[in-house]
Amino acid sequence: MEFEDPIKKFLGYISSRKFMLPYCGKCDKYIYPPRNFCPFCGSRNLEWREISGRGKLYAFTTNPDPILFPPGVLGIVELDEGVKVLSRIDGKYEDLKIGMPVRLDFMEVTVGREKMVVHKFVPVKEEGG
Amino acid sequence: MHENRYWVVGILRVAIIGAGMTPIRRKWDRGSRELALMAIFEALDMAGIGPRDINGIFTVPQGYIIDPEDVDWLATQHLGEYFFTDTKAQAMVEIGGVSSLVALKYAAFEILMGRCNIALVYAAEKQVVREEWNPQRHMYLLYLVNGFYGPLDKRYGIMKPIVYYAMITQRYMYEYGVSREDLAYVPVVLRKHASMNEKAQFRDPITVEDVLKSKVVCPPLHILDCCPTSEGAAALILASEKVAKDLGVDRVYITGIGEHHDPTSFFPVYGSATEFPCARKAMEEALQKSGRKIKDIDVAEVYGPFSGTEVMLYEELGFFRKGEAIQAIKEDRTTIDGEIPINTSGGRLSLGHPPHVTPLAEVYEIFLQLTGRAGQRQVKDAEVGAVHAEHGAVNGSMVMILEKG
Numbered sequence: 001m002e003f004e005d006p007i008k009k010f011l012g013y014i015s016s017r018k019f020m021l022p023y024c025g026k027c028d029k030y031i032y033p034p035r036n037f038c039p040f041c042g043s044r045n046l047e048w049r050e051i052s053g054r055g056k057l058y059a060f061t062t063n064p065d066p067i068l069f070p071p072g073v074l075g076i077v078e079l080d081e082g083v084k085v086l087s088r089i090d091g092k093y094e095d096l097k098i099g100m101p102v103r104l105d106f107m108e109v110t111v112g113r114e115k116m117v118v119h120k121f122v123p124v125k126e127e128g129g
Numbered sequence: 130m131h132e133n134r135y136w137v138v139g140i141l142r143v144a145i146i147g148a149g150m151t152p153i154r155r156k157w158d159r160g161s162r163e164l165a166l167m168a169i170f171e172a173l174d175m176a177g178i179g180p181r182d183i184n185g186i187f188t189v190p191q192g193y194i195i196d197p198e199d200v201d202w203l204a205t206q207h208l209g210e211y212f213f214t215d216t217k218a219q220a221m222v223e224i225g226g227v228s229s230l231v232a233l234k235y236a237a238f239e240i241l242m243g244r245c246n247i248a249l250v251y252a253a254e255k256q257v258v259r260e261e262w263n264p265q266r267h268m269y270l271l272y273l274v275n276g277f278y279g280p281l282d283k284r285y286g287i288m289k290p291i292v293y294y295a296m297i298t299q300r301y302m303y304e305y306g307v308s309r310e311d312l313a314y315v316p317v318v319l320r321k322h323a324s325m326n327e328k329a330q331f332r333d334p335i336t337v338e339d340v341l342k343s344k345v346v347c348p349p350l351h352i353l354d355c356c357p358t359s360e361g362a363a364a365l366i367l368a369s370e371k372v373a374k375d376l377g378v379d380r381v382y383i384t385g386i387g388e389h390h391d392p393t394s395f396f397p398v399y400g401s402a403t404e405f406p407c408a409r410k411a412m413e414e415a416l417q418k419s420g421r422k423i424k425d426i427d428v429a430e431v432y433g434p435f436s437g438t439e440v441m442l443y444e445e446l447g448f449f450r451k452g453e454a455i456q457a458i459k460e461d462r463t464t465i466d467g468e469i470p471i472n473t474s475g476g477r478l479s480l481g482h483p484p485h486v487t488p489l490a491e492v493y494e495i496f497l498q499l500t501g502r503a504g505q506r507q508v509k510d511a512e513v514g515a516v517h518a519e520h521g522a523v524n525g526s527m528v529m530i531l532e533k534g
C-alpha cells in the first residue's frame with residue numbers, strides 16, 4: 001500500500017516555517033502527532049490545516065543536557081486547536097508562568113550534525129494586564 | 130468474585146522461591162555477567178537448588194548507556210551453556226522501565242503452562258558514567274538515547290526523560306497546590322528507609338533543607354529529588370506451586386498481574402499530564418485477578434524515579450486520594466510502621482535505580498518482607514505485597530500482587 005509518512009510531511013511544512021496538522025472534519029479534531037487516520041473515528045479523509053499559532057503554556061522546564069540542542073526553556077504548549085506539543089519556549093524560566101498565552105514562531109538550529117528549522121513559542125504580553 | 134478467586138487460586142499461582150541482589154552502586158568494577166552471577170547464585174542458594182535445575186532463562190538488555198564490551202544480546206544462550214542446563218524457554222525482553230517485570234510475567238506464564246517448572250529471571254545493568262566517556266567509542270549512545278523521544282521531540286535534543294517528569298511535576302504542584310518544600314519530604318522519607326538497607330546506594334540521612342539547597346537539575350526538580358545513575362543486578366527463581374511445595378522452601382506467590390499501556394508517549398497530547406491511567410488500570414487488574422482490595426496490601430514497592438511522580442503514583446495506584454499523598458508522606462504514614470509502608474528498600478531515589486534491574490529489585494524487597502527476611506526494616510506481619518513498574522514517563526505500568534505462601 002502506498003503510504004505517505006505524515007510525520008515527514010509535517011516536518012517538511014515546518015522546514016518551510018508552516019505549522020500544519022491533519023484535521024478530521026467529522027470529529028472537528030486536530031491530530032498530533034500527525035497520523036494518516038483520525039484516532040477518534042478512524043477516518044482517513046483528513047485535511048491538512050494551518051494552525052492559528054495561539055496557545056497557552058501548560059508546563060515548562062529548562063534543558064538539562066544542552067548537548068545536541070542549545071540551552072534554554074523547553075515546554076509543553078496547549079494549542080487553541082486542542083492538542084499539546086513539546087516546544088522550545090523563548091524567555092527566562094523565572095519569567096514564565098503556567099497558563100501564559102504564547103504564539104508560534106520558528107528558529108533555525110543545529111541538532112547534533114543536522115541543521116534544521118524547529119517550531120518555538122514566544123510569550124505574548126496580555127493586553128490590559 | 131468467587132469465580133475469579135477460584136481462577137486465580139487454581140491457575141495464577143506461581144511461586145518465587147529464591148531472590149538475590151547485589152548492592153546497588155554508582156559504579157561496579159565488574160561486568161554485567163559477573164554482577165548477574167552474584168545475584169543468581171544468591172537466589173539459587175536461597176531456593177536450595179543448583180544451576181542445572183533451571184529450565185527457563187529470562188532476562189533484559191544490560192542497559193542503554195552501555196559500553197559495547199558489556200553488551201551481550203545472547204546473554205541467555207551464554208548463561209544456558211555456563212549452567213550446562215537444557216532449557217524449555219529463553220528470552221530477552223525490552224520495553225523500557227517495565228522490561229524485567231515483563232520478563233517475570235513471561236516466566237510465570239511458561240510455568241503456568243507447564244512448560245517450565247523452575248525458571249530464572251534476572252537483570253544486570255551497567256552504565257557508561259561521565260568519567261568513562263570517550264567520544265570516539267560512545268558518541269553513538271547520544272543518538273541512541275535521543276531516539277527514545279520520537280521523531281518530533283528528539284529534535285529538541287532531549288537526552289533524558291527527566292524533562293517530561295519535571296514538567297509533569299510542575300503541573301501537578303500547580304494543580305494540587307503542592308509546594309516545593311512539601312515535595313522535599315519524599316526524598317527524606319526514602320532516605321530514612323535506605324539507612325536501614327545495607328544494599329542501598331545512599332544511606333546517610335538527609336533533611337528537607339538538604340533537598341532544597343541541593344543543585345537544581347531540571348526545575349522544579351533538585352538533584353536530591355532524582356534517582357541516581359546506578360549499576361547492579363537482581364535475580365529471582367520461580368517454580369510451580371507443586372515444585373515449591375516439594376522443595377519445602379519459603380515461598381511467595383504471584384497471585385495477580387495487571388498491565389496497561391496508555392496510547393501516549395512521554396506526555397498525553399489530549400489528556401491530563403497529572404493523571405496516569407495506566408497505573409490505575411494496572412493496579413485494578415492485578416487486584417481483581419488476586420481477589421484482593423487495595424486495603425489488603427501490607428507493603429508496596431513503587432517505581433518512582435523522581436519525587437514528584439513518586440507522590441502522584443501513590444495516588445494513582447489507589448493508596449491515597451488525589452492530592453492527599455504528600456500529607457500522608459509528611460505524617461510518616463508511608464514509613465515502615467505507617468499505615469501503608471511504601472518503598473521500604475529506599476525506593477529509586479536512595480536504593481538506586483538501574484532501570485532494567487529495578488522491577489526485580491522491587492520484587493526482591495517484597496520477597497524479603499513477605500518471608501520475614503527484611504531485618505531492621507521488616508514490616509510486621511506483612512502477608513500481601515504489591516510491586517509497580519512503569520515505562521516512558523508513566524505511559525505504561527505493570528503491577529504484581531505477591532502473597533506469602
Ligand SMILES: [Zn+2]
Nearest residue numbers: 024027038041
Ligand atoms: Zn475523526
